[in-house]
Amino acid sequence: STKIYYSIKEEGLVTLTVYDVLGKEIASLVNENQPAGNYEVDFNASQLPSGVYIYTLQVNGFTSSKKMLLMK
16 A cells, blocks of 8 residues: 655646556546645555556646556
């Protein structure tokens, strides 16, 4: 389990999605309108195998992707 922290500057539809390295969607962690501010989301990866995963944050046309390494 881990926490993903993010900050948004203005209100908008926020989506936070986790993908495997092949591009398959693993989890949709956030899909809702949120006001500006700082947030944290818990991601429980206990059922996933070790490997590299990508999480993508999208809000108001802005997209940011980061790598995440899961080791068991």
